[in-house]
Amino acid sequence: MYDMKALYQAKSVADAVSLRTAHPEAQIIAGGSDVLVQMREGKRAGAELISIYGLDELRGVSLEEDGTLRIGSLTSFSHITRDPLIQKYMNVLGEAVDQVGGPQIRNIGTIGGNTCNGVTSADSASTLMAYDAIVELTGPDGVRRTPIREFYIRAGQVDIRPGEIQTAILIPKESYENTFGHYIKYAMRSAMDIATLGTSVNVRLSADKQTVERARVAFGVAGPVPLRAETAETLAAGQPVSMDLADRFARAVKEDIHPRDSWRAAKDFRMHIAVESARRAFVEAVKLAGGDL
């Protein structure tokens, strides 16, 4: 038995919003792989829960009319990895979430939960950050869209306002078009582990594959929330593709990241692997984009 005071099960998005308004203190539960575990540990003992797990309308990936990739918030990690639209337009996201926990966790865990828990180590977070994802929230006043960079406020806190639930993650066409990305999770084990550092790089090359038109890089666990390394991005834009560029790009990430010491790893070590992961992910992304270096 879970130590909960009450369970409210939403029957629709509108019902979830009214439950949120009626029970402002209640915790939202999607797949439960964070909330139920925390409850077991006694952290949320006696809490009221609003379950949105049954809302099938929040599952699946689709393409909107303007080319925006829409990922329903309750889409599980394993379904994201297997989704043909993700594989075609944003394969790096499928690869990133395929490194969350283990197989059973990837069947229950949702991308909405992975972002709403506000954790910097979330395997989806750095890639969503690197693709300028938009978070869609539905509340009493309708739908609100906010850039993921503004969604993360601080460790464990995201911009979900009273009455709101997250309903989708949107990837603008401008972010994924002709863009190829690579994610590196650095962890102590190959399964059932939390990232010591997560690095997601994506690039768009010129038509002749000789020049980097745009490079984006984001990290998890390089700060209290997932963050972008803009100095490196600016440095790479418009530069000819080369190994030297990969090295300079990687070293430049140090300007924008501020990892900390934790029991998992020392700050200096995280700095070191951030540079090395940025270099490797950049090289891999350039190769995926058809570049030669």
Added chain:
Amino acid sequence: MAEKHVMQYQTVHFNLNGKDVERTVDVRASLTDMLRNDFRMTSVKKGCEVGECGACNVLIDGEAFNSCIYLAVWAEGKHIRTLEGLLGPNGELSDIQQAFAEEAAIQCGFCTPGFILTAVEILESGKEYTDAELRKLLSGHLCRCTGYENILRAVKKTMYRRLGKPMPEA
């Protein structure tokens, strides 16, 4: 002021190992609680109870889930399979269970039902996987006795048998 907790119950309808069932459960119950206590599906083990060890794994609509971190009421309308559902009408072992026995992929047996149900999901995909892929697909289970080699071999052997192909020499 102490607030009085009101017990909440809900009737859940689902299909368990091919049979339509229903039960009125406490909403605070996990799926492990309901399967063990209300249906005596004792192959569903209580291990870590935080979704790490895989001993409570069951198949829900064909996918593997740790039932310890799944609310019992979420079972509504689902098709759930446990190890008990793999047995033939006279208690015959299925091919994957037989392979676990043949390969000595069992010692204390606590992790076995969970492993076997993940193996069922793998085998039912009808795909041929490399050793590395199989290791990753089985990585959500902990075994503290035999280690993993025999388990991997049992799954691999059954995969090739079902595909009608000879198992490559190691």
